[in-house]
Amino acid sequence: MKKLFMMMMAGLLITACASKPQAQDSNEPAKKVLVLYFSVTNTTKQLAEYIQQKTGADIEAIQTTVAYPTDYQELLKRWGADRDNNVLPELKPLAHNVADYDVIFLGYPLWGGTYAQPVKTLIASGVLNGKNVVPFCTSGSSGVKQSVDDLLKAVPGIKISECVGVRSSLMNKMPAAVDRVLISLGLIEGQNEVLADYSAQQAPTAEETAIFDAAISTYDMMKGTKAVSVGSRKTSKGTDYKFVGEANGGKMDIYVTKENGNEAPYFTAVDR
Ligand SMILES: Cc1cc2nc3c(=O)[nH]c(=O)nc-3n(C[C@H](O)[C@H](O)[C@H](O)COP(=O)(O)O)c2cc1C
The missing domain is CATH 3.40.50.360 (Flavodoxin domain)
Incomplete structure (x- = not known):
């Protein structure tokens, strides 16, 4: 299960x-x-x-x-x-x-x-x-x-x-x-976008690091967290990233979305 x-x-x-x-x-x-x-x-x-x-x-x-x-x-x-x-x-x-x-x-x-x-x-x-x-x-x-x-x-x-x-x-x-x-669950009508798996984790590029830093900058408790590696996937709305971050010796998964257009990147969840 x-x-x-x-x-x-x-x-x-x-x-x-x-x-x-x-x-x-x-x-x-x-x-x-x-x-x-x-x-x-x-x-x-x-x-x-x-x-x-x-x-x-x-x-x-x-x-x-x-x-x-x-x-x-x-x-x-x-x-x-x-x-x-x-x-x-x-x-x-x-x-x-x-x-x-x-x-x-x-x-x-x-x-x-x-x-x-x-x-x-x-x-x-x-x-x-x-x-x-x-x-x-x-x-x-x-x-x-x-x-x-x-x-x-x-x-x-x-x-x-x-x-x-x-x-x-x-x-x-x-x-x-x-x-x-x-x-x-079939409780309302509609069609869900089928989302791809994230690509394999690899060292973040400078652009991905900047996206990560911008996403976590809005949340004080995440400050000082460094992006160690990242996988990504394209969606109809933009790009989703699954970062592995590190802070105080602990690792965590941080999910970030960058939508197409001007909206700043944001993180949707941190799994410790
Ligand atoms: C006692 C307490 C512990 C919390 N622990 C966490 C936590 O571990 N992680 C987190 O992301 N937010 C944490 N929060 C924030 C709450 O989960 C968040 O504010 C939530 O949306 C409140 O829901 P409610 O308005 O329905 O009560 C905590 C808040 C409180 C009051």
């Missing part, structure tokens, strides 16, 4: 783990879809509501009995305290019966590189066991990959064929990234 997922991850826009487009079989009964999401500052909520609007799915927010603070520093403190004390936040009961649904879209912000703490509580309740789950997340910079790997490890029998992660500063790219997943 992990290998299959990794293969699918090779062809991503934003950080969608889109597999090959699938045609919807019109004889199949409509799938029952539930969008379950956790969101503190409403970024992930925007994806959840977009998915709901496009699919007509049922939707519900995962809520903790003690609400999280929306102030960033306070939120970091509470997250740190819960993590250090190994506390799973208590959830309010869900109004929807997860067992009634064929597909669960599961949304969360990335905290510490993976799904936010309340999703851990949901997993512990067992309701996701054996379900078809489509993870979606927002983050400052991290990609969705780590959280999907963690879901595959933590949830017995979970099936994941698609996922999508969007950086909170790239919400203008969100509809296209989410549509790709919805089309691939």
Whole structure:
């Protein structure tokens, strides 16, 4: 399963783990879809509501009995305290019966590189066991990959064929990234561009290094990261790059897009 997922991850826009487009079989009964999401500052909520609007799915927010603070520093403190004390936040009961649904879209912000703490509580309740789950997340910079790997490890029998992660500063790219997943799942009409694999990693040219440096210059925490190698692919919109970057002795994959025209290059995800 992990290998299959990794293969699918090779062809991503934003950080969608889109597999090959699938045609919807019109004889199949409509799938029952539930969008379950956790969101503190409403970024992930925007994806959840977009998915709901496009699919007509049922939707519900995962809520903790003690609400999280929306102030960033306070939120970091509470997250740190819960993590250090190994506390799973208590959830309010869900109004929807997860067992009634064929597909669960599961949304969360990335905290510490993976799904936010309340999703851990949901997993512990067992309701996701054996379900078809489509993870979606927002983050400052991290990609969705780590959280999907963690879901595959933590949830017995979970099936994941698609996922999508969007950086909170790239919400203008969100509809296209989410549509790709919805089309691939046969939940909306449309045709996905078939994306080529990235070319083999090689030392970046001066031009590629300049594209990398421009893309990461917008995000303080990436400053000082050096491009070690790069693979690329052409798309109808421009060029996607998969850089291997290095900072403080650690390596990471950094996905960068340079669209045709004047828009500055931007990075879509960092997988550490
Ligand atoms: C406690 C905490 C931990 C975070 N950890 C990460 C992280 O590891 N990687 C990352 O890219 N962003 C991280 N972020 C940023 C959030 O993922 C991002 O702001 C997200 O879009 C917030 O979603 P929401 O508005 O739905 O709550 C973190 C934010 C908080 C508050």
